[in-house]
Each structure stands twice: as C-alpha cells, then as structure tokens.
Amino acid sequence: MPRAKQDGGTRWRWVSATAFLAGFVFIREITRTEEARMVADAALALAALGYAAGLFLLGREGGGPGRALREFLALGGALSLLIAYSPAAEYLARPLLVRPDVDRADAIVVLGGGVHPNGALTGGSLERTLHGAGLYRRGMAPRVIFSGGVVGEAPRPEADAMAELAGHLGVPREAMLLERTSGTTYENAVEVTRLMRSRGLRRALLVTSPTHMYRSQLAFRRQGVEVLPAPVHTRGGLRYALEGRGGLFYAAIHEYGGLVWYKLRGRI
Secondary structure (H helix, E strand, O other): OOHHHHHHHHHHHHHHHHHHHHHHHHHHHHOOOHHHHHHHHHHHHHHHHHHHHHHHHHHHHHOOOOHHHHHHHHHHHHHHHHHHHOOHHHHHHHHHOOOOOOOOOOEEEEEOOOEOOOOOEOHHHHHHHHHHHHHHHOOOOOOEEEEOOOOOOOOOOHHHHHHHHHHHOOOOHHHEEEEOOOOOHHHHHHHHHHHHHHOOOOEEEEEOOOOOHHHHHHHHHHOOOEEEEOOOOOOOOHHHHOOHHHHHHHHHHHHHHHHHHHHHOOOO
C-alpha cells in the first residue's frame, strides 16, 4: 500500500475513534437519571477499552521512535477514561469503607483534612468539621477534639481552622480541645490518645472521610483507645465526596499504600 494512502487511512481511524468516544462522553453528560448514567458509564468504559486497543494497534503500525510514546499515551488516556467514567474507583474504595457506629461517647475526635495556603479549610476538613459539629449538637458527646497541626504550606494548624468554624456552628469554646502538633494519621492517634488520657476520656466518636476511616480506626485502636466510626456523610454518593472519581481513585490508592506502610512500621 502506498505510504501516503496508509497515512491517510491511519489518520482517518484516529479521527473516527476520537469522534466516537467524544460522542459517548456527550451522551453521558446530558443524561439526567442515575439509571441511565450507569448504562452510559458502562458503555463508555467499553468504548474506552476499544479506543485504547485501536490506538495501541495504530501505534504498532507506525513503528519508529514515536511508537512507544503513542502506546503510552493510548494506555494512559484509556486508564484516565476508565477511572473517570466507570465504577472502577468505587470498586477499589469499597473494601476501605467502615459501617458507621454512632453512639454516645466521651468525646468526638475530628481529624484534619488540610488547610489551604490562604488559611481556609479544604473540602475534606470542611466536611469533617460540619459532621463533628452536627454530632455535638445532637448531644453525642460533651467534648469535641480537633486534631491536626501545620501541614504543607498552611499558615495555621488544622485544629485552629476547624475550631474557628465549629464556633460559628454553635460549638462552645469550652467544649473544644485542640491537638495542634500532629501531621500524620499515626501522630493524630498518638497525640489525641495522650490528650484523652490526661482528661480521663476513654471512648470517642471518630470523624474522618469514608476512605480514611479504616486506617484511622486501626491506628487509634493500636493506641488502646475505644473508637466508634462516624465517617462524614456523602451527598450524591461516595465518588462525589472526594471531588469526583479521580479523587476517589487517588484516595483509595493512598490508603492502600498507607495501610501497607503502617503495618510494616507496627502502627496498626
């Protein structure tokens, strides 16, 4: 086959495959019902696999130094599409989820989820603070412990930022205890345990994100604290609680890595 004709055919297949996949994305985005979205997601996942296979084969046809790059981009793009438009992230995160066990306790422990460089709470910290304050207003515990130090480029400890918001939500300052030194989940557990024992507190409701709860619960129990899991509520499903499926996928991978590391270090 002449080279020019072969290149034209290859180019046409690239354009056709891209247009086909873009059509699936458009259909999925204009779909309104959850049932229809599930069908669209499944179809899009299959289309993404076909798209990856097509690009992979086209890359093999081309040869030369650009072949490896084309194959890498094809597989990477397909993986991104699968994460974004298939239930893969939800299936990956599901084993990490812990059933809530909300009951009266001596304290509500709220773990920090980050503070932006401008001092504002990240979405994770905001959700946790709202949930912890809600548990306090329901009378689930007389104390709220906010745990988290200065992490990254944050200008103040996570505990201070969360306590400030909790005060506006009706939690009195005298009901709050602040743990301002921890920077990891393990340090959360160690420092909060020390604070609880100094105040004679034995049982705590533990508030954190759904995927973070399993490792957090194990870390606290390793310190000898009785904790009851109280993960944050998620509106619209798990995948939307962490800024989409991409965020959920990253959070799950992070937690699995954290579990392995903490097990090796004897922290859980």
